Amino acid sequence: MTSRLRYSPWDGTQVVFDVDALDVMEELTDDLLYSGDVNAALRRLLQEGMTDRDGRRLEGLTDLIERLRERREELLANSDLGSAVEGIGQELTEITDMERAEMDCQEAAARASGDEEWARSAQESFTNKRFDLDLMPPDLAGQMKALDRYDFTSDEAAERFEALTERLRGQLLDQAFNQMSGAMANLSPEELARNRDMMAELNSMLEARSEGREPDFEGFMERFGDMFPENPQDLDELLEALARRMAATQALMNSLSPEQRAELAALSEQIMSDLGLNFEMSRLADNLRQMFPDAGWSARYDTSGFDPLDLAQASELMSELGDLDSLQGLLRSAATPGALGEVDLDRLSELMGPEAAEQVERLAELTRQLQEAGLIDTKEGRLELTPAGLRRLGQNALAQVFRQLRNDQLGTHDHPDIGVGHEPAYVTRPWEWGDPFRVDLHATVRNAVLREAAEGRRPTGRVSLSPDDFEIAETEHQVRAATVLMLDLSLSMPMRDYFLPAKRVAMALHGLITMQFPRDYLGIVGFSEVARVLRADQLPEASWDYVYGTNMAHGFQLARELLAHEQGTKQILMVTDGEPTAHIGPSGEPQFQYPPSQATIDATLTEVGRCTRAGIRINTFMLEPDGGLARFVERLTQINGGRAFFADPQNLGEFVLVDFVEQRRKLLRQR
Template sequence: MTSRFQYSRWDGTQTGFEFDADAAFDELTDELLYHGDVNAALRKMMQDGMRDRDGNQLQGLRELLEQLREERQNRLDQHDLGGVYDEINDELNDLIDEERHAIENALNDAQRSGDERRAENAQNAAMERNMRLDLMPDDLAGKVRELDTYNFESKEAKQRFDQLMEKLKEQLMQQMVDQMSGAMEQMGPEDMARMKDMMQALNEMLEKHQRGEDPGFEDFMEKFGDFFPEQPESVEELLEQMAQRMAAMQAMMNSMSPEQRAQMQQLSDQLMDDMDLQWQMQQLSGNLQQMFPQMQWNQSYDFDGQDPMGMGQAMQQMQELGDLDQLENLLRNASSPSALAEADMDKVRDLMGDDAAKSLGRLAELTKQLEEAGLIEQKEGRLEMTPKGLRKIGSNALRELFSKLAKDQIGQHETSNIGQGHERTYDTKAYEYGDPFQLDLNRTIRNAVRRTGGGSPVDLHPDDFEIEKTEHFTRSSTVLMLDLSLSMPMRDNFLPAKKVAMALHSLISSQFPRDYLGLVGFSETARVLTPEQLPEVSWDFVYGTNMHHGFTLARQLLARESGTKQIIMITDGEPTAHITPDGYPFFNYPPARETIEATLREVVRCTKEQIRINTFGLGADGSLRAFIEQMTSINRGRAFFTTPENLGDYVLVDFMEGKRALARSARRAG
């Protein structure tokens, strides 16, 4: 079956590639090279964010936290908690005005009646009522207390007051329900008994759970599940949901002024005459505070806005502010992308928008994607790069450096290096065991057709295999000496130098597999590095640039190899350390005479063993430039004085030109 594809003009609505493991790893390359640690690189990317293949920026934690703080502050700047009972207070003031009007009308009617006794009684009653109204407390709780025992003149005002009290009781009851669930929009007196039964059963279940006994969660949900529309699946989930709501209510109380808080408490005491229910609520709150201390029960918010909130709106704002606080705590304490998976993405979307939820979701999947792609793996509780990841990071470094080179320097790298990297002869030979498996497909299929007489499908046999000939006599052996002294990161030279090392290793291992590449890092002392260690190597927190020891180790490595031999040294400092005859490192700045002499003696030994030293000096000043020129005159190698920005261009061009020169001389000799 042939796959069919349909193409259309891009109109701006189509999306490109999804963000995948390869794209993430490409973004991670510089961080992995700089830090030498997968965990540190992932944390850095998690903080800073990244770009997907469409060029869209995925927000990092730093940007998300700033957005979260702005969202919280916007809510605080907009709203005012003083409006929780403003509407009811205004209604009380209005009915008091109605009562005053009724008192005045009753007095006028009595005075116009001509009945002196009636007029006198009306006058006394009006004085008493007006005095009580004049002495009415300003606070809502005080007004409710006084009006509850007040003898109304107006039947309409009395009826309105009774209705307000019922409404206020329902709000307080709803407040209790809201602390536990979001189930019932209106709480009537007929639900009181059932709510008390639920509260008692809930506290009993909680106590059993704390004692390690079977709490009977399924039976509880069967009886009272309608109180909890979220349908929690365990007693732990149920209690956590309740704790979040109670903590939100407590935060609202904490955020009120002392007067507002006292007023609400007095109202509750006056109107909620069911002491058993209040005791059950207090017991539940205390138990939940012990079980979930992380809910920040002492949290409070400073509302500075002008928009007054009713009880329901205030509770909603408190829950959302609590969610913002929990999300901020999660983001601040996340040590790896996988820890972000604990965030409720639906809640993030509601609080901060689609872009934030999308960025956070992709960050949370980052570690899993890289593991599933085989680029990183868990080892003893830490993330490390796999062999595939090591190859990938070298390939990325090589591709980046090659992409910067002018095409006329070393070509487009499309065909000149095939055949396992050796010089191509454009001839073929029958495949023999051990040959690089670089098939010439045309000749291989032609051999099979000749053998079988034609037909399809073509039946291939190992005897049909024909491979491209390559020249194997241009082998070279190279040791890369990488400066790991403290000055390299201080001058921003470390990352470009390490990237060149990774690129050179990738180039030789993939294109010139018969060549040898050794690695030596040097600072106060030098050490041999393996290719597996290279991605994780970092600078040394010591002073000293020990070229002497580095040349010694490089010369020893090359003594075991054949072919043309060279040392490529990348450094930003003159030699300031050497190994003394008794085997100890010696450091001095400025360079001591004995350090310079020891280093140059090792250069002479390399020269006698026909090892060319090519030096790449980064930001070379007068003294470093003078030393490199002196060393080059002894060894007859080459010196390149370059910058971090074009270091890779110089190294790769020089290496490739050297390979071509070797190939040309080998062909002439042949």
């Protein structure tokens, strides 16, 4: 298949919202760190929207729903729905006034002619006609029926009444069949009969379907397809559109006062009774109500404005209000970007402008973008992070943490220990006798070219090397670190808003080690009432435990067991907000007590001693300025020789990551 592209001159208005899958993933990072639920994170993004790299805003569903609500309130506040019925009465009054004026004029002319017979005949005739007009029923249907039988004296009044009748008939039909090609423009008896036949055949197809028979939709479209320029592709599409339109008509009736509703119903019966139109329309509405009970048949709107409406405008108002309500309901219920595929973007564009439709379209594409980038995938009906998504989440967490660091905290340390390791130090120096021959070709050739130029040699296209030209690339020693991050998952962590910063650090450490120290080991242990080992792919979904207890002893035990199988420098980084309040008792069950019991303190310090004898350094990051925690950590560091920090949740990542990198550099300097 070949792609077709369309180009147009740049006029400064073609500004589009520009994000890719990585931008979307960065926007989701905190939500994924907090809950690990891709579906929940996408729901939040749907509701709140996001900002692209150029600062342009993609509205969320909350913003769009608010705009739909404001548009709805604006329509209701400005419109006078009752005027649709009252206006018909006013026009009938104007027609009868026109007729009376013409009779007065002709009667005066007869008297002025001097012809007594003509004057007497005119007076008698006009007296009877005035009597007929005076006796017209007060309701609109009665007036329309009386005037339909009335012999007008005024040709202008007769023409105006004829035009009113045709207009009302067209508007009443238009309520159910909006924008039907040709049907509303020419309401001749033949066209009216064709409208009736079309509705009768629709009713027959509905009844055939209810009996289990297949309706002849293709044949129907051959006979009446010109009346539906939107070209529905099947019977369901056609019927759903008709149901929405007829439900809007019913909403109009529901929104009128009881008196106005009765007036309009009787008027419809009077005008549409010709050729059985009213019967077929009522029959079709009943059938559609049964098929589409949720189309909004019971909707009702209270208008409070002063803008007058005719019947057609009132019907269009009901249709617009119904579509606004439908769109609001659909957007409110959208739990995933894919659910937005049900939104009628063309209708949304008509109601709220093309920008709103484009925003919804972009929101609907978010899941596809992430899936095509390989960051998420569907497993057992749920969206989950892929390994690539997990790595990206760690990178984003790392970037968030490193953005908080001051310039003097990373990247300014000298590395005096240059040797024959494997990692490049990105430093060169002249080769000396006995050095390993790790030639830096760029520096060596540059030295030769500069030397020949200094000697005044003319370029020949060839470079001659001398021993003084050789430059070697220095390397730094490699060390391997094995780290276990102990993450407090007790209930107090989310209660104090510490959980997200702590989890962000865990993901950042994973990202740092994966990207910069791939030979290092990182284990993760979560601890609350008991401790458990977490795999890296489980970390995004790890959450706090709805239990009381901070079992550091069990956490140290599991961390020590993980590090027992690793080589290199071993350390534990513990992030916690409370002193130990639980340990595993003799029965093998966790025992909790607050304030901490001496048994819990002793069990925890026993594990600290075992870690110390195993050569494991314990560095503790305290999130809560608690005196009991500080006293315990002081005893811990005295036994182990590690360090303790009080870290504000906002700079927790700064402390942990700077410490991790700095420890590696110290190890390098010690070699």
